[in-house]
Amino acid sequence: MRVIECESLTKEYKDHKALKDVSFTIDGIGCVGFLGGNGAGKTTTIRILTGLAAPTAGKVKVVGYDVVTERNKVTSEVGYCPQIPAFYNYMTATEWMQWVGKLYGLDKRTVEERTDELLELCGISEARNRPIGGYSGGMKQRLGIAQALIHNPKLLVLDEPVSALDPMGRHDVLLLIEKLKRHMTVFMSTHILDDIERIADHIIIIKDGTVLLSSSLEELRASHVEPIIEFKLDQEDIDLTDVLDGLAWIREWTREGGTYKVFASDLQTAKANLPHILLESGGSLAYYRLSTLSLQDIFLKVVNG
Numbered sequence: 001m002r003v004i005e006c007e008s009l010t011k012e013y014k015d016h017k018a019l020k021d022v023s024f025t026i027d028g029i030g031c032v033g034f035l036g037g038n039g040a041g042k043t044t045t046i047r048i049l050t051g052l053a054a055p056t057a058g059k060v061k062v063v064g065y066d067v068v069t070e071r072n073k074v075t076s077e078v079g080y081c082p083q084i085p086a087f088y089n090y091m092t093a094t095e096w097m098q099w100v101g102k103l104y105g106l107d108k109r110t111v112e113e114r115t116d117e118l119l120e121l122c123g124i125s126e127a128r129n130r131p132i133g134g135y136s137g138g139m140k141q142r143l144g145i146a147q148a149l150i151h152n153p154k155l156l157v158l159d160e161p162v163s164a165l166d167p168m169g170r171h172d173v174l175l176l177i178e179k180l181k182r183h184m185t186v187f188m189s190t191h192i193l194d195d196i197e198r199i200a201d202h203i204i205i206i207k208d209g210t211v212l213l214s215s216s217l218e219e220l221r222a223s224h225v226e227p228i229i230e231f232k233l234d235q236e237d238i239d240l241t242d243v244l245d246g247l248a249w250i251r252e253w254t255r256e257g258g259t260y261k262v263f264a265s266d267l268q269t270a271k272a273n274l275p276h277i278l279l280e281s282g283g284s285l286a287y288y289r290l291s292t293l294s295l296q297d298i299f300l301k302v303v304n305g
């Protein structure tokens, strides 16, 4: 099933082009990680996909429906949870879900069944009769997701679902997304790469309103398989700049904190020689290993061209 089809999507505000000719397609179930820095255009795209804003130009279809001409059908197939979902804090989760169900025009029995099922799925069952005002950030986010699913949508859109949460809250929300993506499409924006690496099946990277990359995580990794030698010295004050710059078989190297990453043009020579050279520099190795590019490395590579 084609879930999202964006073709030459453009969004202009008064004096600013927030989206420029954005095109991508998403098929089938799974989790899509929509990655980009501040101001990249994530929220603008999400508002268009959910029918909250209209594109200036281009064609956008969600679950086969046009977001402009078939907006009502789009909203009935899409569930949306903003970064900080808003509730009436005096209500309990049960009351809130029933109120939202009514807004969607669902009958009483369906609302009751969906409420039980979704509060259980989202881990709110035990707290369902307590006022929402006393919930943690993670519980509120999970309730926001439960609410977004009340009308049984095919696509769930989440705007930065874990950015404002503490580690425990993040963990619980990510577990929930992992469960949901087995049965539906979850489109989530974020700038936290570790989360995406853990749960996304497809990655889209957007920068300055332009899509730089849209690919399955598997394909992305396969196309960036590049061995890296990663090491750290016990003595962080030793500067290896001259040593590493002077080696012809090193194409590029980086240092972040005390950790060095070396990209070798001749891996065999590097593997045979680098440990001795490092020890000769007067240092001792805290660790030394052969690894491949992380999603963060790939992201930086793509974003920096």
Ligand SMILES: Nc1ncnc2c1ncn2[C@@H]1O[C@H](COP(=O)(O)OP(=O)(O)OP(=O)(O)O)[C@@H](O)[C@H]1O
Residues within 6 Å of the ligand: 013, 014, 016, 017, 018, 036, 037, 038, 039, 040, 041, 042, 043, 044, 045
């Ligand atoms: N209503 C608006 N009027 C004018 N410019 C806007 C409006 N909304 C967004 N923009 C601009 O459009 C660009 C994209 O904004 P958007 O909120 O989509 O980015 P984002 O990727 O969600 O960023 P962030 O992670 O900071 O929320 C930004 O430069 C922003 O300032």
